Amino acid sequence: MSAFREEDPRINSIRTKIRLVPNFPKQGIDFLDITTLLLDPKAFKNTIDMFVERYKNKNISVVAGIEARGFIFGPPIALAIGAKFVPLRKPRKLPGEVISEEYTLEYGSDCLEMHLGAVQRGECALVVDDLVATGGTLCAAMNLLERAGAEVVECACVIELPALKDR
Amino acid sequence: MFAEENGLKGDPRLQGISNAIRVVPHFPKPGIMFQDITTLLLNHKAFKDAVDIFVDRYRHMNISVVAGVEARGFMFGPSIALAIGAKFVPLSKPGTLPDNAMMCVQNHFPSPYFGEQIGTVEKNRLLLDKSYSTVSKLPSEVISEDYVLEYGTDRLEMHVNAVLPGERALVFDDLVATGGTLSAAIRLLERAGAEVVECACVIGLPVVEEQCRLNGKPLYILVEPREIEDCC
Numbered sequence: 022m023s024a025f026r027e028e029d030p031r032i033n034s035i036r037t038k039i040r041l042v043p044n045f046p047k048q049g050i051d052f053l054d055i056t057t058l059l060l061d062p063k064a065f066k067n068t069i070d071m072f073v074e075r076y077k078n079k080n081i082s083v084v085a086g087i088e089a090r091g092f093i094f095g096p097p098i099a100l101a102i103g104a105k106f107v108p109l110r111k112p113r114k115l116p117g118e119v120i121s122e123e124y125t126l127e128y129g130s131d132c133l134e135m136h137l138g139a140v141q142r143g144e145c146a147l148v149v150d151d152l153v154a155t156g157g158t159l160c161a162a163m164n165l166l167e168r169a170g171a172e173v174v175e176c177a178c179v180i181e182l183p184a185l186k187d188r
Numbered sequence: 189m190f191a192e193e194n195g196l197k198g199d200p201r202l203q204g205i206s207n208a209i210r211v212v213p214h215f216p217k218p219g220i221m222f223q224d225i226t227t228l229l230l231n232h233k234a235f236k237d238a239v240d241i242f243v244d245r246y247r248h249m250n251i252s253v254v255a256g257v258e259a260r261g262f263m264f265g266p267s268i269a270l271a272i273g274a275k276f277v278p279l280s281k282p283g284t285l286p287d288n289a290m291m292c293v294q295n296h297f298p299s300p301y302f303g304e305q306i307g308t309v310e311k312n313r314l315l316l317d318k319s320y321s322t323v324s325k326l327p328s329e330v331i332s333e334d335y336v337l338e339y340g341t342d343r344l345e346m347h348v349n350a351v352l353p354g355e356r357a358l359v360f361d362d363l364v365a366t367g368g369t370l371s372a373a374i375r376l377l378e379r380a381g382a383e384v385v386e387c388a389c390v391i392g393l394p395v396v397e398e399q400c401r402l403n404g405k406p407l408y409i410l411v412e413p414r415e416i417e418d419c420c
Contacts, residue, residue, distance in 0.1 A: 059266070059276040060350060066270055092262035093278065096229070097270055100236055106229040108263065116212035116222045136226055 031067040038064045039180060053180050055090060055151045069094065072177055073101040076147055081174055083146040085109050087133070087162055090151035094179065098149060107139045109148075109162050120168060124161035133161045135169065142170030152180040190392065191241060191410045201237040206411040208234040209391065213416055223391050223413050225260060225362045238410060239264060242388055243271040245408065246358055251385055253357040255279050255377055257344065257369055260362035264390065268360065277350040279359075279373050282332065282343045331379055335372035344369070346376045353381025363391040364409065367402045374403045 038058040045052040059065050076098065085107045086095025092108060099106040112121065112132045119134040140146065148162045153176070163173045191202060208228040215222040229235050246268065255277045256265025262278060269276040332345045351357065359373045370387045377384050384405050392409030 056278060056347060056350070059269075059278070062269070062273050062275055065266075065276065069270060089259045089262055089278075089280075092259055093266050093276065096235075096263050097267045099229075100232070100239065100267055103232055105232055106235065106263065108226060108229070108259075110259075113216075114259070115226065116215040116224050117210070117226075139226070139230060 029071065031071060034061075034064045035068050035071075035179070053152055053182075055093075055179055058179070059093065068179060069097045069101070072098045072149075076175075076177070077102045079174055080145050081147050082144045083107055083140055083166070083171060085135070085140075085146055085148050085162060085166060087148070087150040087158055088114070091149045094151065094177075095149040098147070098177075104147070105139075107135060109133050109135050109165060120165060122161040122164045122168075124157045125155075131158075133158065133165060135165045137169075140166060140169040140171045144171045145174050146171040147174055148176040150176070150178050152182070153178045154182050189406070189408060190412070191408065194408070196241065199241075201234075201241060202411060204231075204234045205238050205390070206414060209411070209414055211414050211416050221413065221416060223363055225263070225390060228390070229263060238390055239267045239271070241410060242268045242360075242408075246386075246388075247272045249358075249385055250356055251358050252355045253277055253351055253377070253382060255346070255351075255357055255359050255373060257359070257361040257373055261360050264362065265360040268358070268388075274358070275350075277346060277357075279344045279346050279376065282345055331376060333372040333376045333379075335368045342369070344372045344376060346380065348380060351377060351380040351382045355382045356385050357382040358385055359387045359405075361387075361389050363393070363413075364389045364402075364407065365393045367407075370407075371403050374405055 035058060038061050040054040040057040042052040042054050044050065058068065081102060082104050084095045084099035084104045086092050086109065088108065088110045096106045112134055115134050115136050118137040120137060121132050121134045123132045124130065146166045148159055150159060153159055159176045166173050196202060205228065208231040210224040210227040212222040212224050214220065228238065251272060252274050254265050254269035254274045256262050256279065258278060258280045266276045330345045331348050332343050334341065334343045357377050359370055359377065361370060364370055374384045374387065386406045386408055387402055388408045390410050391413055392407065393413055
């Protein structure tokens, strides 16, 4: 579901700060760049506030962010709602013992890892990334959390690509 | 300088932060005692304390930019930036920042995400309107800096337009070892015309302890690295 439909006035301030970059990372891909959103403290704060308002009383104890742009939005949300933050990383970045999940994405394939023991059985989790395209990365993230015994309450993204709505 | 020597002596939050860090021996290669901050992020109180200490230090220093080094700098930097009203600028590994200058082009991308229209797209090339530029090639917007680190070499990139000349900047990373990464970050920001006020890290390795400064810039560190014997 998209917050855009609810017409919160903050949505427009967020939307207009996102930059489209054609043919990045390769020909034919339109990259939606959130770094310009981060350059506007008010718009960035609005983004976080909207997520925090939505999730603060949902008993969420884990916010899992997907490398690397999920690391930008996830921790402020986690701190504000009293949850821990768990980074979901590309292979061989996490130093401890990990569980891995392979997945295909919009432009290639990859693998996501999470530290063993980061999440306890029965915890309620939120997954955060900057953008959802096919949903491949988010599905891998959910699989990782569910394999660790957590319940994924929702996936939260700043941007949703229109062709893939209605989930 | 360490937080303990700079007004936070005996502050119980520092011990809590240190205790929350995990040492992983021989990662990423033999001989390296890796200081793992992911366990700090699992401890809400310790994580919040760390951010609060940085926020208390920087909120009245007129800092308008917090630059965080990818990827662990991203886990702390944005929260600090939000609390002090600064923008957050990611300093990224090569190839992850799109090196394209423009705000969004409206006509040919049917989606509600856009700002001003600055040109049209024909055959997948952007032709900028006269008021912007007549050049059909887009300038590269990324500046990069190569550097040597504790275990290898690397490169940092930053969007040029992210920082305006004269802005006061804080550089953030989770850990400082040789100072190579932070030095590259300082050079990037200075090339863009910013004034780097300080570098801040959660953990500082002994080799920089005596220096207290990097490229002439002060360094602020919360805790020393943990020894393997400290950990349970």
